[in-house]
Amino acid sequence: MTPTTPSASPAISTPGRAAASEARKRRIRDAALSLFSQFGLRGASLDAIADQAGVSKTNLLYYFPSKEKLYISVLQQILNTWLEPIRAIDANQTPEAAIRHYIRIKVELSRDHEQSSRLFCLEMIQGAPLLKEELQHDLRALVEEKSKVIEGWIAHGSLLPVDPHHLIYLLWGATQHYADFAVQIDAISGKTLSDPDFFEATVDNIQRIVLGGLLSR
Amino acid sequence: MTPTTPSASPAISTPGRAAASEARKRRIRDAALSLFSQFGLRGASLDAIADQAGVSKTNLLYYFPSKEKLYISVLQQILNTWLEPIRAIDANQTPEAAIRHYIRIKVELSRDHEQSSRLFCLEMIQGAPLLKEELQHDLRALVEEKSKVIEGWIAHGSLLPVDPHHLIYLLWGATQHYADFAVQIDAISGKTLSDPDFFEATVDNIQRIVLGGLLSR
DNA sequence: GTCTATACAAAGATAGAC
DNA sequence: GTCTATCTTTGTATAGAC
Numbered sequence: 001m002t003p004t005t006p007s008a009s010p011a012i013s014t015p016g017r018a019a020a021s022e023a024r025k026r027r028i029r030d031a032a033l034s035l036f037s038q039f040g041l042r043g044a045s046l047d048a049i050a051d052q053a054g055v056s057k058t059n060l061l062y063y064f065p066s067k068e069k070l071y072i073s074v075l076q077q078i079l080n081t082w083l084e085p086i087r088a089i090d091a092n093q094t095p096e097a098a099i100r101h102y103i104r105i106k107v108e109l110s111r112d113h114e115q116s117s118r119l120f121c122l123e124m125i126q127g128a129p130l131l132k133e134e135l136q137h138d139l140r141a142l143v144e145e146k147s148k149v150i151e152g153w154i155a156h157g158s159l160l161p162v163d164p165h166h167l168i169y170l171l172w173g174a175t176q177h178y179a180d181f182a183v184q185i186d187a188i189s190g191k192t193l194s195d196p197d198f199f200e201a202t203v204d205n206i207q208r209i210v211l212g213g214l215l216s217r
Numbered sequence: 218m219t220p221t222t223p224s225a226s227p228a229i230s231t232p233g234r235a236a237a238s239e240a241r242k243r244r245i246r247d248a249a250l251s252l253f254s255q256f257g258l259r260g261a262s263l264d265a266i267a268d269q270a271g272v273s274k275t276n277l278l279y280y281f282p283s284k285e286k287l288y289i290s291v292l293q294q295i296l297n298t299w300l301e302p303i304r305a306i307d308a309n310q311t312p313e314a315a316i317r318h319y320i321r322i323k324v325e326l327s328r329d330h331e332q333s334s335r336l337f338c339l340e341m342i343q344g345a346p347l348l349k350e351e352l353q354h355d356l357r358a359l360v361e362e363k364s365k366v367i368e369g370w371i372a373h374g375s376l377l378p379v380d381p382h383h384l385i386y387l388l389w390g391a392t393q394h395y396a397d398f399a400v401q402i403d404a405i406s407g408k409t410l411s412d413p414d415f416f417e418a419t420v421d422n423i424q425r426i427v428l429g430g431l432l433s434r
Numbered sequence: 435g436t437c438t439a440t441a442c443a444a445a446g447a448t449a450g451a452c
Numbered sequence: 453g454t455c456t457a458t459c460t461t462t463g464t465a466t467a468g469a470c
Contacts, residue, residue: 037342038342038343038344039257039259039260039343040256040257040259040260041260042256042257042259042260043256043257043258043259043260095431095432096432099431118342121338121342121397121398122257122339122342124397124398124400124401125254125255125335125338125339125397126255126256127255127400128400128401128404132400132404135400135401135404135405136404139401139404139405140404140405143405157433159431159432160425160429160430160431160432160433162422162425162426162431163418163422165405165406166418166419166422166423166426167422167426167431169391169394169395169398169402170391170394170422170423170426172394172398173390173391173392173393173394173395173398174386174387174390174391175390176390176394177386177387177389177390177393177394178386178390180338180341180342181338181341181386181389181390183341183344183345183349183352184341184345184352184356185386187345187349187352187353187356187357188352188356188357188360188382189382201380201383202383205379205380205383205384205387206383206387208377208379209379209383209384209387209426209427209430210426210430210431211430211431211432212377212430212431212432212434213377213426213427213428213429213430213431214312214316214376214377214379214384214427214428214429214430215312215313215376215377215428215429216374216377217429217434
């Protein structure tokens with residue numbers, strides 16, 4: 001069995017090695033995400049991570065020189081995924097379309113990346129020792145930029161007056177709650193986002209409350 | 218120095234002892250809440266808890282026979298505080314007054330019991346191994362009861378149609394976010410709920426969005 | 435009730451053979 | 453690159469003196 005594509009040249013620096021190495025790293029990172037998101041940095045053991053990844057602990061430490069390096073590597077990957085939806089907000093959209101779309105995307109994230117959401121939440125709860133810097137620069141600038149867009153909509157009269165920061169926090173809180181508190185929601189409603197009907201009902205209700213409110217006028 | 222109230226009878230089973238014992242237990246529980254809420258059950262060490270409580274580790278283990286017993290003791294205390302606000306929802310209120318009040322109380326909880334909120338969140342993220350039972354019985358029944366109240370308001374026409382469960386989840390998510398993600402909010406807005414103006418702005422904006430929505434009709 | 439000493443296990447990390 | 457063996461630290465918990 002040759003794990004790589006057959007090549008004519010005999011030996012110019014090991015063909016599929018790098019790929020295999022990357023694959024193994026990915027397996028380790030996946031296992032790490034799974035356990036860190038459940039038990040946190042301190043609570044998850046390298047033993048358990050190595051075990052779940054199907055490698056030996058020593059081998060894990062060959063690819064990631066320390067537990068903290070591995071943790072940071074996992075966190076970095078998450079942050080990018082996390083900032084994408086808010087980047088998509090654009091002044092040329094109508095506020096209704098933009099917010100409607102944003103809510104759907106975020107609930108999709110809660111459904112498809114539950115573990116990432118939880119690890120991010122864990123890191124925040126601990127005071128974000130490893131992310132604070134990036135929050136204060138990148139994320140802050142991003143939120144500031146999108147707040148301007150929201151204020152534009154308000155000035156134009158297409159959105160009722162609201163503090164853009166608090167609107168963003170409400171959207172974050174409401175949507176991420178379905179990932180981080182999935183157990184509680186399951187205990188009460190008997191449903192999770194993996195149920196298509198429940199997913200649609202979630203999106204629809206958040207959209208309706210945020211956009212239309214609860215009181216008839 | 219007599220630490221207890223002077224008593225005529227000389228020695229009927231040590232007067233202020235029980236109180237002193239309770240006080241020490243409370244100090245330990247407080248320290249435990251502080252550290253468990255930061256690092257979780259596994260991540261917090263008895264060394265650190267004892268240190269913060271100002272007692273020796275051996276002494277801590279005299280009052281709480283094991284780490285897990287201590288953890289459970291802390292969690293139990295939280296759950297009661299947590300269910301109170303939703304109990305107050307009452308069919309005789311107008312929906313506007315009830316929801317307005319509920320939002321304020323919950324944001325107050327996020328401000329005054331940040332650590333409890335975080336420990337609760339941690340427990341949920343981990344799958345609530347120690348709380349699942351209670352969620353499925355007590356909390357579920359409570360939410361069901363209050364959902365009926367909300368449905369009554371909708372049938373009466375004083376509230377626009379919404380799924381009561383999703384409304385409750387949105388309120389939980391939006392309000393607790395200010396406790397659990399306080400670091401992130403501070404990084405972006407430069408404010409926390411301990412700032413009275415920011416607190417009021419938070420309450421006001423959530424109330425406005427949830428009750429009135431964002432679109433003019 | 436509180437302390438010192440200690441047993442005992444888990445966990446992160448390294449050395450060195452293959 | 454991967455493994456076995458091992459070092460070292462940390463952490464939970466108990467024994468027994470005072």
